[in-house]
Amino acid sequence: MRIQIKKNFKVLYFGALLAITNFSYAACSINSTSFAFGAYNPLSGQSKTSSAMILVSCTEDRTLIMTLSSGNSGVFSPRRMLNGSQKINYNLYLDSSFNNIFGDGTSGTNLYKGIVGTSLVSIPVYGLIPANQNVSVGQYNDLINITLFF
Secondary structure (H helix, E strand, O other), X not given: OEEEEEEOOOOOEOOOEOOOOXXXXXXXXXXXXXXXXXXXXXXXXXXXXXXXXXXXXXXXXXXXXXXXXXXXXXXXXXXXXXXXXXXXXXXXEOOOOOOOEEOOOOOOOEOEEEEEOOOOEEEEEEEEEOOOOOOOOOOOEOEEEEEEEO
């Protein structure tokens, strides 16, 4: 799965803090570790799980709200990865027990809210492909936008 990072800042940010006279704004940086489920066997009767980290730091302490988009499916439950016209259901979660769908706070989803400062904060994302999906062999992808509000 390819994760696209979308930054939503209170000032324009082009790799450096835009300073305006008599105003001071925090800037935050975001990165993520690779997120891939690997091979999924529809005949195994087993779900497939994976995890990744979203890494965030700011120039000063800020309350951070992070949301994830619904991706290709346009809905949060289930999200879908695509391989041409083929689809496989999956979802992303805030918890390793796969109870809290990581979304934008609507449609029964949850968003991340926390304090971020100059030290790097690692925010885990957990993924689950449910068992017993009859899908064709191939590479399935989705594009998830990450949005930060601070």
